[in-house]
Amino acid sequence: MKSRIFLISLFFLILSGCIGISSKGVFGTGVSVAFDPRSLGTQIDDSVMQKNLTARLVLRDKAYLLSVKTKVLDGRIFLTGKIEDPEEKLQITKLAWETKGTRSVRNDITIKEDFNFKQSAKDLLITSQLRTALIFNKKIKATNYQIDTYKKKIFIYGIAHTTDERKEVITEAKEILDVKDVIASIVLVEDLRIQKN
Structure with a gap:
């Protein structure tokens, strides 16, 4: 069936x-x-x-x-x-x-799952800390990144202007307290198929 x-x-x-x-x-x-x-x-x-x-x-x-x-x-x-x-x-x-x-x-x-307030609060705190760190880091264009945290694992998606910027974002994420893992899917501008002129 x-x-x-x-x-x-x-x-x-x-x-x-x-x-x-x-x-x-x-x-x-x-x-x-x-x-x-x-x-x-x-x-x-x-x-x-x-x-x-x-x-x-x-x-x-x-x-x-x-x-x-x-x-x-x-x-x-x-x-x-x-x-x-x-x-x-x-x-x-x-x-x-x-x-x-x-x-x-x-x-x-x-x-579709039961809500766990304690876990969600921890994940939200980690996301907020990383977002703040990216905003204050002058080497990073913070608006280019989406951050999600689930069970202390940080998932970062976005577009970096240089490989140094990509490394800087990952380093900032790893420095957040209580983070278990950082999974980054960061694309370089030069690798994009469609770019603004």
Whole structure:
């Protein structure tokens, strides 16, 4: 029964990818290509990125086909949905950042679990301490980084201007008290597919 539902879902996913871009736009939002502010090349790049990320998510866990939604606009990835494990949310964000051409990732996936106030307060404190350290460090452009902490593990995603800046961010994270691990997915500006002129 599960395999039948999976096959039907896969069929609709493939079918939705066949909708003409002249009538519905790349994402089927009802916006004509003529009114989309992105160039046709950017729309195609975004569509390829979105399909690539969706395929990688499904390879990781078939349940993500229905539980996680992705959208890419001008290299910016937006994630929504519901999952069981908070650590999986962070791993999904890491997968998104590792998609070639990613400029930013916004992860609005919600977690289906019991709330642990004590653990959440510790994680929030660690995140706040690192955010403050990045703001006061003149060698780092703090607005380029997203920080998530779960069970004293810091996950850092963002874009560094230089390798020195990337090292500086990781060093700051490791110096925070009570941190168990630092998982960094930091891309260099020179590695971006799409750059501002």
